Amino acid sequence: MTVESTAARTPRRSAGSKAGTTGTKRTTSTTKKAAGAAKSAEPALVQLLTPEGKRVKNAEFDKYVADITAEDLRGLYRDMVLTRRFDAEATALQRQGELGLWASLLGQEAAQIGSGRALRDDDYVFPTYREHGVAWCRGVDPTNLLGMFRGVNNGGWDPNGNNFHLYTIVIGSQTLHATGYAMGITKDGADSAVIAYFGDGASSQGDVAEAFTFSAVYNAPVVFFCQNNQWAISEPTEKQSRVPLYQRAQGYGFPGVRVDGNDVLANLAVTKWALERARAGEGPTLVEAFTYRMGAHTTSDDPTRYRTDDERLAWEAKDPLLRLRRHLEAANHADEGFFAELETESEALGKRVREAVRAMPDPDHFAIFENVYADGHALVDEERAQFAAYQASFADEDGGK
Template identity: 90%
Template sequence: MTVESTPARTPRRSAGSKAGTTGTKRTTRTTKKSTEPALVQLLTPEGKRVKNAEYDQYVADITAEELRGLYRDMVLTRRFDAEATSLQRQGELGLWASLLGQEAAQIGSGRALRDDDYVFPTYREHGVAWCRGVDPTNLLGMFRGVNNGGWDPNSNNFHLYTIVIGSQTLHATGYAMGVAKDGADSAVIAYFGDGASSQGDVAEAFTFSAVYNAPVVFFCQNNQWAISEPTEKQSRVPLYQRAQGYGFPGVRVDGNDVLASLAVTKWALERARAGEGPTLIEAFTYRMGAHTTSDDPTRYRGDEERQAWEAKDPILRLRRYLESKKYADDTFFEELESESEALGRRVREAVRAMPDPDSFAVFENVYADGHALVDEERAQFAAYQASFADADGGK
């Protein structure tokens, strides 16, 4: 059974581990196959539908139209993400955190939500924002430095992006405790990454959610790398098994499988709404690009690793399934391509129409009554900025 509800023995380290030595001898390592944790998968990388006794019921009535909708969601989200990356490279954005490769985890879980459920994202949940009806252009103001969010969280039940690593899990837990106190039957979901799983805030959120039986789903997108640190530096056991120690279920899902992500998240949300408490979902996926546009992943991982995951591309596998079942034809894909390009143009035009960020805003609101050091730094920065005008002849 995939869902862990009783403590399990700590598995031995896989062949790729760097830990696990005793004295001067290395411990015997088992093969990857023998230590591979259970993984919920409904759609293989080749686009083949596979059965799962526990989770099939949550997507049993999905229609061809809904499957095309999931495909459209992923394609348009990827197109938006690619445009944002290009805009950052052109100097239009200060930074961008790409979701490339994680579309299935985000779209699958995002489409499992009801309108009255509430979402606490990190800074990479562009696909979930899409599912919640947040206009993509509203995500970009913060990355351009012209606002602190860009949308009303209560309009879409989608909180502002959280930059502080892991803190949103505590916010989600407190909000979920309030939902339970109010007697509502909605649920809360908190997104975070494998790196954030090592933060104390996440551990505290697990503790409080379990003790108070909060209706919250913790959705960890394990994309293998916390910037340059691999997952094996975050945990001695698969991340989903951490839930056992706090007294609630954990499950690992194929995060590149949109159907499995949809089904498992539906199950977890229904548990929460029924008063059965929290769930930890580990969406096992892969960050195809850089952590952010300030990162160079070639310094810490090889091309062969990315190539292996490209074969598991979430969009490609659903397209293969749609084509094999004749649920989509060439006209559908061509029209979607045109819609995708139109979205890219709209995003590009919207960003270029935004004002330039105020370079001196960083010095404001640091101290309530001002500070001599901040004043000095502001003056130094002003002189630095003026030096460019002087070098250009005052233009």
């Protein structure tokens, strides 16, 4: 029975009452239709390894990992284990007061190692401040990542030495840098590609929208790699976007794809595909690696204040390292000797990182005031004096620190 015929057979009400009832019914109907449409349009997720470590087929992307060997798989696992060990050591060093801050990648190893190993040497990377796994793939020594977080340098490595740009703290700006660099590659006639990493939170920044526009209009050879770890600090993704992030690419005129961010093989395959498109002159691609940040946003964050233990435990069951280890064991690609040797190598890396950080100088607490203005400024002078007084308040009676 239609809404109109129901209204005709009921006692006459005021215009306001009738309109309200009809509006409610129509709204409910519309809501149900929208919910049904949303359910039928669930995002397609590219996956080659299940959480249980089972290899599954994908007609479109299998060919990009068709030649992968058991040695290659062990190498990917080694990359993820050592990256996680380095990351854990850096977190511990921050807790011990050796670093001012640290942004952990815990849980995002597969997205970073998979995409990082898809790159050619002549490709160029524009990271955020969390791409420790990609830095590892590019040959940047892990200890060089820590100077900035200790406050003793502004980067710690030559970007052109590894085609890996310095970490970018300003949210989203590296996507514009990557787009401009990619446009330059086209002008130079080179066949290399550029990849820009950013998070789901950065996808809300205007810089990212501008980068999408320019890259599409100029057909720039750039891959936008969004690690959707589902939390922009304490803000969940569903409060930032009404559609899955990869679908935004459609509005700019280039393809987007969502990949299982905890599946290192899928990330490797999808990124290879996107990079090949870029090198072939087919323009940009948006890759959304759907993953989860298992730790805090940074060491100054407390994720227990805004998310549940149940959510974290559910994602721990999809751990990228555990997934690949299960596959290696089931396929007899690795034995206990391999895992034991890797554990020894992992501990040695942790020790080297500890010693390197503790050998670094203490940061110059007043350097922050030196380069604000070329000719000095009265307000900066005042703030410097206030900070000096604050520092002096920690001195003991003997004048020591």
